[in-house]
Amino acid sequence: MTTFPEPNAPYQYGSVAPYSSSQSRLESSESNIPYAVVAHDLVRTFGQKVAVNHLNLAVRQGEFFGFLGPNGAGKSTTIKMLVGLLRPTAGSALVAGVDVWKEPLRARALMGVLPEYLNLYERLSGREFITFAGHMYGVPDVDVRRRTEELLQVLDLANDADKLIVDYSVGMRKKVALAAAILHRPQVLFLDEPFEGIDPVSSRVIRDILRELTQRGTTIFFSSHIMEVVERLCTRVGIINQGVLVAEGTLQELRERASGDDKDATLEDIFLNVVGVQNGSHNLSWLE
Numbered sequence: 001m002t003t004f005p006e007p008n009a010p011y012q013y014g015s016v017a018p019y020s021s022s023q024s025r026l027e028s029s030e031s032n033i034p035y036a037v038v039a040h041d042l043v044r045t046f047g048q049k050v051a052v053n054h055l056n057l058a059v060r061q062g063e064f065f066g067f068l069g070p071n072g073a074g075k076s077t078t079i080k081m082l083v084g085l086l087r088p089t090a091g092s093a094l095v096a097g098v099d100v101w102k103e104p105l106r107a108r109a110l111m112g113v114l115p116e117y118l119n120l121y122e123r124l125s126g127r128e129f130i131t132f133a134g135h136m137y138g139v140p141d142v143d144v145r146r147r148t149e150e151l152l153q154v155l156d157l158a159n160d161a162d163k164l165i166v167d168y169s170v171g172m173r174k175k176v177a178l179a180a181a182i183l184h185r186p187q188v189l190f191l192d193e194p195f196e197g198i199d200p201v202s203s204r205v206i207r208d209i210l211r212e213l214t215q216r217g218t219t220i221f222f223s224s225h226i227m228e229v230v231e232r233l234c235t236r237v238g239i240i241n242q243g244v245l246v247a248e249g250t251l252q253e254l255r256e257r258a259s260g261d262d263k264d265a266t267l268e269d270i271f272l273n274v275v276g277v278q279n280g281s282h283n284l285s286w287l288e
């Protein structure tokens with residue numbers, strides 16, 4: 001039996017041992033696996049628009065968590081609040097037991113982030129950028145050099161490693177940003193649409209790297225519109241719609257809740273069901 005909070009129910013701290021510096025992580029009362037990401041009643045408004053509406057979520061260490069939702073649902077806004085890029089209007093966020101907004105530097109050291117819009121140093125080469133990121137995280141120089149070369153190799157960037165990032169393609173930019181996000185072996189990795197603009201070969205390589213990271217204890221929290229990838233990789237999925245977390249669980253749990261008897265329902269079926277999209281209801285009158 002899981003102890004995850006119900007979607008959008010206020011997160012119960014009573015079910016989680018309080019964090020203390022000596023404990024260095026959150027632990028649930030029923031399981032010894034600590035929570036790696038906790039969103040507690042997160043709210044973000046932009047003027048009148050409520051982009052994220054009292055979102056409660058808890059992801060355990062080592063989970064591969066897929067965060068889904070239609071365009072404009074609030075995925076990126078949530079991720080930005082979780083990683084310290086966008087201050088919540090209300091609520092709090094913990095990463096590896098550290099309050100992201102109270103101890104931002106400590107929290108940032110524990111995470112890797114691939115944001116939606118990549119803000120890269122355009123006048124650095126790919127190799128320089130990855131190396132710079134490693135040094136920023138305090139990784140020893142010898143490890144930075146070895147890991148940078150390996151990452152360039154496996155991500156098929158070696159031949160372009162000395163080219164300036166300004167001349168990189170969309171996919172190359174994403175790969176170099178991913179390399180920079182994982183080089184310091186973060187405890188928690190946040191990826192906003194990591195597979196967008198990525199070719200099938202690199203996509204396979206990235207999937208393998210991400211799987212290996214989770215097998216070695218890294219928690220991955222990622223958003224994607226590519227259902228097959230989410231279905232293949234994720235141990236658990238959350239679906240957000242209009243700022244509200246409308247479903248959350250393993251694929252099996254979501255299938256049972258959203259599709260009833262349909263044991264063969266795909267994640268796409270479940271997603272469309274949960275966000276309330278009807279088949280064939282979007283005809284263009286002027287095409288008739």
Ligand SMILES: Nc1ncnc2c1ncn2[C@@H]1O[C@H](COP(=O)(O)OP(=O)(O)OP(=O)(O)O)[C@@H](O)[C@H]1O
Pocket residue numbers: 046049051069070071072073074075076077078
């Ligand atoms: N800086 C901002 N100023 C005003 N409104 C914003 C801002 N950022 C996001 N929003 C609004 O908040 C809502 C959620 O946006 P968000 O980018 O989080 O959605 P998303 O789920 O990531 O969408 P997509 O899948 O299209 O990337 C949208 O209505 C968007 O217009």
